[in-house]
Amino acid sequence: MYLPNETLLLIGQHIDPLIKKPNYLELARVCRHWYSLFTPQLYSDIRIDASQLPALVRSVHENPRLGTYIRRFILRWWDSWDEEEGDYDPELLRFLAKKASHSLEEAEKWKTSLKKTNTDAWFAVLLMYMPNMTTLDIDHSGNSDFVKRMLCRAAYREKPFDRIPGLQNLETVRIPNEDRNKAFYPACEIVPFFHLPKVRFLQGETVIENEYDKRDDHPAQKAAKGTSPIQRIKFNNCNGRKGFTEFIASCANLQEFEYQHSNQEIWGETYIGFRPCLFYKALLTQKHSLQVLRLNDGGDHEMTDMGEEGEEEEDSHPDDWFGSLKEFIYLRELRIRIRNLFDYGRENKTPSLSLQEILPSSLEYLVLANYDVLQYSVINSNLHELLSRREEFPNLRKIEIQPGEAERIYPAKSVIYWKDNFQAPIGARESFREIERVCGEVGVEFGYCFGGMIRVLS
Template sequence: MVCSLQLPNDVLLLVGEHLENHGDRWKLIFISHHFHELFLSLVYRKARLNSWRDVYSFLCAITNRPSLARAVHELDLSSWQRKPIASEDWEVLRDSAILKDTVQISSYSGEETAQWEEHLAKGRGDAWIALTLPLLSQLRQLHLVYSTPTPCLDRSMQRAINGERPFQPRLVFQNLREVVLYHQEDLDQPAAQESAENGSDKHSPSFLLSFFQLSSLRSIVANSVVDPTSASQNPDSDAEQSDQLCSGFSSITDIDLRHSSGNHGMEALITSCADLKSFKYQHSDSHLASHGFQPTAFYRSLTRSKQTLQTLWLDHYGDHYPFTSAGLNQTHDEWFGSLAEFSALQELRIRLTNLLDIRYQTEPTTPLINCLPHSLETLYIEGCEERHVGTLVSQLQTVLKNRNSRFPHLRCLDIEGAFQNASAEELGDTRASASDPSDDTIKSKIMQAAEPLHEHCDSAGIELHVHDRAFSQNHAR
C-alpha cells in the first residue's frame, strides 16, 4: 500500500522561505500547478531587475495580478545595465497598452509624457522604476540605480509625499524601511574620470531629501552625495527642500554616505533626523564641488545628535587630493573635537589626525582620555603614521589605566596605518622571491612600540588589532 504524505500549505511556505537562493525558489513554481500558485508570491517577494526588459515583464505581471505587487518586499536594481532601447523595440513598447496606460496615469501633461518616453527609451533605471513604485504598497527595501538629473523620479517622490496621483495616500511607502542609492555613472566608470570628462559635478540628487520625508524610512545608504547645502546645479530646488526639512523632522536613524563630499558637514541631512543612531561617511575629493574634508563642520552637525548617536564612522578610507576647488587641501587633518559628551556612542571609527589634535605638535592639546565618551565599546583608529605610533600608544595606555572608572564598556581597539614591511620590489631587490614573507608582515619596530599596549589589553581582556589596510587578515594578539 502506497501512503502519500501531503503537507499543509503553511508548512510548505515555511520550507520555501528557508530557501534563500532566488533560483531555488524559482524552480519551485515549475514543479506543479499547486506549487506554482503557492510559491509565486514568494518568488516575487524579492525582485531583482537588471534591465528595461526585466522591468517591463515585471510591470506586466504586477498589473495583471495585483496580488503579486502586494507580495513585493524588496526591489533590487543594484546590477542595472543602462542601455538605450533599439528603435524597433521601442516602437513595440510604446504601443503596449500596459506601458501606455502606466505612463498616462503618471503624467500630468503632454510635456511630462514626452519626458517619460525619452528617459524610458534611454533605458534609465530610475525612470523605469518610478513607473512601478505606485503599485508596490508593501515595499520594505529599495536598491535603486539613478542617473542625474532625475526629473521623473523627483516628480514621483514629491507626489508620493503629497499623496497625489498616481499614489494612494494611505498606502504610500508605509512599509519602506531601507533605501540604497547607487549613482549610475559611478558604476559605469570612476567618479573622478566621469567628473573630469563632463566638466561638471552631477552628484547632488535633490530627490535624496525626498526620502528623508518618508515617515516609515529608517536607513539610507547613498554614494556620490555632494552636500545639499553646498552650491549645486539647481540651488533654488535644493534650498526649497532643505527648508522643508526642519530639525528633527525625519524618522531615519541610520545614514551611510559613501564616496561623498560634505562641504557643510551634511547639515541638512543630519539635523533633519530626530533620533540619529548611526552615521557613516566616506569622503572623496573627486567631485568638482568638493572643498576637501571638513571635520569641524561634521562636528557642528553631529553635536545635535550627541545623546542618540551610537555608531560613528568618519571618513572611512576616504580619498584626499593635494588640491581641491577651494585650493590647497589642508582641512582633512583638522581635529574633529572632543567626543566626551556623545553619551550614547559605542562604536567609533576615525582617522588619527581627526581624533587627536596633533597636526602641528607631537603631543595633543587635549588628551585622548578627555576626547572619548564613557559609553565607548569599540575604537578603530585609521591612518596612523609611523611617527605618531609612540604618541598614540602612550595615549591609549592612559585610557586603559583608567578603563574601570572612565571606559568600563571598552572591548576592542584597532590601529591601522602604513605599517607593512617594504616589498622587495619597493626596495629594488630583484633577488628576493615575489612570495617573500617579509612582504606581508608588519614592521618589527611597530610591533615593539605596540608591545606595552598588548600587555595592557591582555590583562584587561580587550581585543587589540594592529594592522595595515592592505592586509586581508588583521594581526591580533
C-alpha cells in the same frame, strides 16, 4: 496524499539562495494551487536589470496583486539616456502617463520618455505598483528627474499616491554605484527618503554636494530638522563638501553614521578634500543618540582642493581636527583617523587635548586609524593615560590600531587570503608591546586591523 501548505513553503524556503527564484518559478508552474502558493514567494524578492523594467511594469499593471507581493526590489544597469522607441502598447503608455502626471503637459513628457525606454521613467511608474516594498536597492547613475518627482509625491502622499500607500512601508534604501570613477549621485536625489515614515537605514555611494544638486520648489526637496526616522546612514566613496549637514540634522535619533570620503567630486573637474569639522557640527545635533561613528577611517585624506571652490566656512580646512566627543554620551564605537581625532593644529604640533578629554565614558570599541610611526609618542602616552584611568571608561573592551603601512603575509601554497594577508609592521608591533600588556592587565583587548589605503611594505 497532499502535503500541507506549511510544509510546501518550508521546502521552498530551504532551497539554496543562489537558485531560489528559478525553483520557485518551476514550483509555481506545477498546478493552480502551487501557483497561488509560490507566486508571492517568487515576487517577494525581485532583482532585474533596467532592460527588464517594461516587462515587469506590464506584468504588475495587468495583475496588480503581483506588485503587492514585492518586498525587496533590486535594480541594476541603470541607463537614463533615451533609447530607440520601443514597441509598446499605446494604451498602456497613455494610462501610465495619465496616472503618474499632474497635467497634460507632464503626461506628454512621461509618454515620450516611456516610449523611448527611458529607465528613469519606467522605474518611476513602477513605484506606483509596489505598495508593500520594504527594501529598495538601485544602482543609479545619471539623471533621474522622473524618479525624484515620484519620490517627492510619495513622501507627501500626492497623486498618484493619495490613494495608494506608495513607499510608505519602505525601511531600507541602498544606492550602490558600479561606475565609481565617473558617475555621481546629487544629494537632492536622496532628500525625499528622509520624509518617508518608516525608513531606518540609508546607504549610498558617490553621493555629492555641489552645484549639480539642483532642486525644485517641492517641500520634499528640503529636509526638515529632527523629523526623519532614519537611524543608520552609511556613505561610501562620497564627497560631502558641506558635511552632509542637511541629512544628519534632519534625523530625530541617528544611531549610526559611517562616512568614507572620496577626494573626487566631479571626475576631471573638482576634487574636494575631507573636512571633518563640518561633519562634527552636523553630528552635534545627534549627540543625544549617536552610538556608532566610523568617520573616514578608510577613505581619501590629505589633499588640497582642485577645481571650482565650494562655499565653505572660513574655519573649515581639509583634514583638520574633528572635535571633542565628550558630549556624545551614548557613543559605543569610534573609528577615526588619528590625525582627525587629536587636535594637532595646522602646524602639526603636539595635541592640546588628551584622549581622556576627547572620548566619552560610554565608549566600548576604539579604532585609531592610519597610524604613522611619527605619531607613536602621542599615541603611546595617551593610551597609557587612558588605561590608567580605566574607572572613567568602564565600558571600554577593545582598542585596535589601524596602521597606514602593512606587511604582506603569504600563506601556505602561496595562496593569498584577503582577511589574513596583512600584519602590522614589526616596528609597530614591538612599539606597542607594552600597551598590549597593560591592556591585558585591565581587561581590554588590544590588536590591529586593516582597511582603506594601506602602503604595503615589501
